[in-house]
Amino acid sequence: xxxxxxxxxxxxxxALLAGIDAVAGEIGATRDxxxxxxxxxxxxxxxxxxxGLDKLVHExxxxxxxxxxxxxxxxxxxxxxxxxIAEKDGVIFxxxxxxxxxxxxxxxxxxxxxxxxxxxxxxxxxxxxxxxRRNPEREVVFFGLGFxxxxxxxxxxxxxxAREGIANFSVFCTHITVPPPIRALLDDPHMVLDGxxxxxxxxxxxxxxxxxxxxxxxxxxxxxxxxEPTDLLQSVLMVLRQxxxxxxxxxxxxxxxxxxxxxxxxxxxxxxxxxxxPSFEWRGLGEIDESGLRIRDSYAAxxxxxxxxxxxxxxxxAADLPEGCSCGAVMSGRMKPVHCPQFGRGCxxxxxxxxxxxxxxxxCAAYYQYGGARAAAE
Amino acid sequence: MCLGIPGQIxxxxxxxxxxxxxxxxxxxxxxxxxxxxxxxxxxxxxxxTLIHVGFAMALIDxxxxxxxxxxxxxLGEAQAELDAMAAAEAAQEGRE
Ligand code: SF4
Numbered sequence: 001x002x003x004x005x006x007x008x009x010x011x012x013x014x015a016l017l018a019g020i021d022a023v024a025g026e027i028g029a030t031r032d033x034x035x036x037x038x039x040x041x042x043x044x045x046x047x048x049x050x051x052g053l054d055k056l057v058h059e060x061x062x063x064x065x066x067x068x069x070x071x072x073x074x075x076x077x078x079x080x081x082x083x084x085i086a087e088k089d090g091v092i093f094x095x096x097x098x099x100x101x102x103x104x105x106x107x108x109x110x111x112x113x114x115x116x117x118x119x120x121x122x123x124x125x126x127x128x129x130x131x132x133r134r135n136p137e138r139e140v141v142f143f144g145l146g147f148x149x150x151x152x153x154x155x156x157x158x159x160x161x162a163r164e165g166i167a168n169f170s171v172f173c174t175h176i177t178v179p180p181p182i183r184a185l186l187d188d189p190h191m192v193l194d195g196x197x198x199x200x201x202x203x204x205x206x207x208x209x210x211x212x213x214x215x216x217x218x219x220x221x222x223x224x225x226x227x228e229p230t231d232l233l234q235s236v237l238m239v240l241r242q243x244x245x246x247x248x249x250x251x252x253x254x255x256x257x258x259x260x261x262x263x264x265x266x267x268x269x270x271x272x273x274x275x276x277x278p279s280f281e282w283r284g285l286g287e288i289d290e291s292g293l294r295i296r297d298s299y300a301a302x303x304x305x306x307x308x309x310x311x312x313x314x315x316x317x318a319a320d321l322p323e324g325c326s327c328g329a330v331m332s333g334r335m336k337p338v339h340c341p342q343f344g345r346g347c348x349x350x351x352x353x354x355x356x357x358x359x360x361x362x363x364c365a366a367y368y369q370y371g372g373a374r375a376a377a378e
Numbered sequence: 379m380c381l382g383i384p385g386q387i388x389x390x391x392x393x394x395x396x397x398x399x400x401x402x403x404x405x406x407x408x409x410x411x412x413x414x415x416x417x418x419x420x421x422x423x424x425x426x427t428l429i430h431v432g433f434a435m436a437l438i439d440x441x442x443x444x445x446x447x448x449x450x451x452x453l454g455e456a457q458a459e460l461d462a463m464a465a466a467e468a469a470q471e472g473r474e
Contacts, residue, residue: 008448043381043453050453070380094469096431097462123459123466124432126410131470146431149380153433156412160395201382204428204436227381228449257428257436265413266435360454361380 004056007229016233021058023240029060036062036192037239038185038333040178041199042069042361043227049366051229057236064333065363067181068199070146071098072331072355072362073282078174079104081310085141085172086117088308092135094128095143097121102358125157125171132161132169141304144171149201151175151293152266155273158295158302172304173295175274178202179210180291181282186218191332195239197232198224200254205270207262208252215248226254273299277312283355284328327354330363337367344368382430383450383459384443387411387422398422400429403447403456407463409434 004013029035039045045065048054054063067073079102086093086109093109100110100121113119122128128142144154154171161169178199185191198211203224214222221242225235235253242249252258273295280292294312295303305311324342329335337343337356347353349365356362360369385400385407396412398419411422411434426443427434438446450456 008445041380046453046455047449097458097465118472120469120472121462121465122469123407123462124409126408126432127466127469134470146380149382149435150431152413152435153410153431156410156433201380201428201430201435227453228445256442257438263413263435265415269412360458 007051009230012230013233016230016237017056019237020061020233020240023237023244024058024060027240027244029058031059034060034062035194035240035243036064036333037195037197037236038064038066038193039197039232040066040068040182041202041227042072042359043201044197044199044225044232045069045363046361046366047227047229047232049370051232052370053229053232057233061236061240064193065330065366066185066333067282067285067331068147068178068202069356069359069361070150070176071102071359072327073176073284074099074102074145074174074355075281075283076103076105077281079108080106082109082143082172083107083112083117084310085304085308086112086119088139090137090139091118092131092138092140093117093119093143094122094131094140095119096123096145098359099143099145101352102355103352125154129157129161129166129169132166136168139168139170139307142169142171144173144175147176147178147199147202148205148270151274152205152263152269155266155269158273158299159269161302162299167301170302170304170307171295173274173293175293176280176282176291177276177293178206179213180288181285182211182214184285184288184291185332186214186220188332190334193220193333194243195220196222197235197239198222198250200224200226200231200258203252203254203258203262205263205266207260208250208258209261211250215250219248221248221251223251223253224258226257272296280312284331286328325354327356327364330356337364338371340364380430381450381453381455382428382435383456384426384438384446385409385429385434386426386443387424387434389423390419393419398434400427400434402429402463403460405460405463407432
């Protein structure tokens with residue numbers, strides 16, 4: 001764990017910690033009666049653990065790690081579908097590296113690659129598009145994965161493929177959106193949250209008004225945050241001040257990157273190429289209404305679901321989570337990673353059983369990487 | 379993949395496809411600048427941007443670029459991004 005002295009701006013960090021102490025004291029937050037703040041974004045989860053922020057802040061503040069890691073919520077059946085496409089004759093299946101080790105019901109993409117499928121890690125959908133240009137005799141499929149931060153990249157790539165007539169390129173769309181799962185968590189009677197730290201880079205695309213419902217309908221504060229330690233501390237302080245003052249607003253701590261109304265080019269591309277699915281499965285959370293995107297009929301030629309006849313929900317019903325896996329409880333804040341019976345035993349970053357152990361943005365992987373000693377103490 | 383990485387635009391390479399060369403932690407990589415192209419593409423040369431999976435998503439200033447890069451190094455994410463870019467080059471040739 002790090003200490004405030006080691007931050008880039010230790011003076012600012014200390015002042016913020018003192019501010020948090022003061023306001024937490026004013027509102028009577030204690031270890032047993034804590035203020036529960038959910039950081040939605042997996043990048044924030046990673047940063048909180050890396051900088052030890054959960055241990056630096058007042059003991060009456062509890063971070064609940066939200067569902068904002070796209071790799072962690074990827075349904076197993078979807079991984080199976082990817083492998084089925086990848087193993088078809090003539091296909092080059094391309095994906096971000098993050099998705100390679102996510103367990104499907106039987107294999108991960110990495111294992112399928114070892115078994116001979118032509119699966120390639122790319123950095124960008126632009127690389128997949130380039131592969132399609134260079135290999136006109138092959139079908140190049142890109143696994144479109146991620147939240148609103150990455151959705152514009154595949155939308156713009158599909159538009160480019162349509163413009164240039166690159167007929168051997170398609171996207172297997174598994175894009176998901178941030179606001180619907182937050183609504184689902186807020187509707188869950190078991191979930192008691194006092195406020196949110198909102199995702200910075202997703203908001204750079206969608207703007208801050210996408211969260212108005214959190215303040216207006218549910219009366220909870222949300223502060224959109226950057227991911228430097230001082231950004232996160234300042235955002236926590238802003239949430240606490242709202243709670244103290246009895247306000248529920250959407251505030252923007254990361255205005256230097258996040259425009260109020262988002263990025264118009266990206267939003268237009270998303271709206272042109274994608275439409276919401278009636279519902280989509282989140283691993284560990286179940287089906288959530290209008291939480292996933294699919295490619296519009298106008299771009300059907302670039303939709304791998306249509307090209308290969310593998311629609312969402314067409315296959316067998318959602319696969320059960322592996323025995324003893326508590327990903328769902330951890331993801332909804334009902335259980336700490338260390339209390340999962342598989343944590344560090346059947347489930348480690350080297351051989352993940354649950355998805356929260358796969359990516360460095362997953363709560364279990366972050367706990368495992370940075371929280372070993374203190375996890376044992378809890 | 380979700381955090382992105384700062385890069386400086388050094389040249390416009392393919393205006394029709396909205397592509398430009400960016401320098402990212404000493405590595406050159408072609409990126410799509412459509413999301414930040416509000417005026418002539420040439421005006422972007424010299425500007426710092428936040429690059430997500432090959433797309434320049436926001437303009438940032440140099441201080442912000444430096445601070446973000448520091449945070450990414452702390453998190454081990456800067457190297458992960460650069461490794462992904464290298465892997466992508468290998469993928470083009472089918473050697474991995
Ligand atoms: S330790 Fe593994 S199985 Fe248990 S909740 Fe975490 S990721 Fe899921």
